[in-house]
Amino acid sequence: MNTTSAVRLAGVTKTFGSVRAVDALDLTIEPGEVVAFLGPNGAGKTTTVDMLLGLSRPTSGTVEVFGGDARRAVALGRVAAVMQTGGLLKDFTIRETVELTASLFRPARPVDEVLERAGIADIGDRLVGKASGGQQQRLRFAMALLPDPALLVLDEPTTGMDVQGRRDFWSAIRDDAERGRTTLFATHYLEEADAYADRIVLVRRGQVVADGSAAQVKAMAAGRTVRATWPGADSRALAALDGVDGVDVRGDSVVVHGSDSDTIARFLLTNTPATDLEITSRNLEDAFVALTADPAEGVLA
């Protein structure tokens, strides 16, 4: 059981007419990983998630969830999802919606437990139509917890939630991840990906363009920036270092940008009188823009 990947996508392609939404995408997720799935609109995130949940079939390639068919994994409750497109019925109460879903899974977690964990136990009798967007999103989360899934797929899970709601939500997700639940989430909040994912997968035009920890992905795109205090800095010597692509002298400060911050720092500390060294990576948003921008638009210089 330990050798089976939670998700295995191999050469998955999905075309709609002449549009290639997903293009020979490979992705393997091991049990227990918390993976953020990022990409601009139209990058193929939702199409990929749909195939993972058995809501659509790939034009070619293999989709395996826990070593088997995605539909089957959904029916057995191994996989559950919070989908943006999944609608709710206004005439049900929050509790009734969860009860209905619970009646379908074998086994299912107790209704009170999932309401509690999603933070909506106190509004169970409210009609769904009278619940706020954030409360509806918590309801979707409660429903996804019912089968106690081994893989949880979340498409923009915190949309509509306030700050506190978001924090509660992620703490629940992290708790489960520590107990071994695999989680894959797509989000527009890059800081959420940065803070809560073990691994970030960036997609562009239906292909994976970056895959690694948040720190790795940030470094991949833009390298790091090293700042030091060095009056009269020798910018030529710095520019000659391996991987340096920019040196900027600002008064007594020098700012060096490059792919290998270790070499820059070592040089500054051992060969120069530089002090007050600071090394910063560019943030995930910079990396996101750099890695997913269309080269034709000139953003990736």
Add this chain to the structure above:
Amino acid sequence: MSTTTVTTDRRVPPLGGFSGRLLGLELRRLLRNRRAVIFTLVMPSVFFLLFGTDGDYKSDRVGAGNWTAWIMVSMAVYGAMIATTSGGAMVATERAVGWSRQLRLTPLNPVAYIAVKALVAMTMGLAAVVAVFVVGSLVGADLPLWRLLLCGAIAWVCSLVFAAFGLFMGYLLPSENVMQILGPGLAILSFAGGLFVPLSQFSDVFATIAKLTPAYGVGELARAPFGGEDDLALAALNVVAWGVVFVLGAAWRMSKDTQRV
């Protein structure tokens, strides 16, 4: 608390997810819909009180009963038509808001889903028939009890045709307000099928056309226990033919829908 390793005792639910619990929740939801309750349980009785309680209707006989009872049965058929059609057409709303997509993330089998919709529709149909019959009995509808029960049973069973019609339309028209289209449509069909005005009031041409419309057969069969009708074979043929058309139509649209997943 729970373990999140892949447990081996996971199963799919029996009967594809169909259960009394699911049915009960769906009925509760429908009864919460005020508009549905008014249209199915109140309006047919109001129509009956408006059209069927004239003094002459209570004294004039038609077969084994009086005209008031005859109109009561027609209005019960009308009520059952609305109830079962709107029950079936609930799928339109559920598709429009994305609930059917949400359900695809559960083990619920599409056949079990349709079975629940059909049963909810038929339960509402039964309630519609009972409501009109209770009101009718209170204001002077006269028909021997066994004939009355037979009328009700036939009206109810035949309204299955309209449950299929509702499902067909529900899959054909993906709109949240599908009953705003179907409501007036059903009124026209009821008129054409002789539920509001007897076909004998129509010209020959219109009466012939009327016999081909779907409400005609159900109405004729439901009033058969009054005795004295001669066109029962034609009426039965009408019910069966429209039933086949609507069931095939619903099945066709449904299979289109599940292919798309």
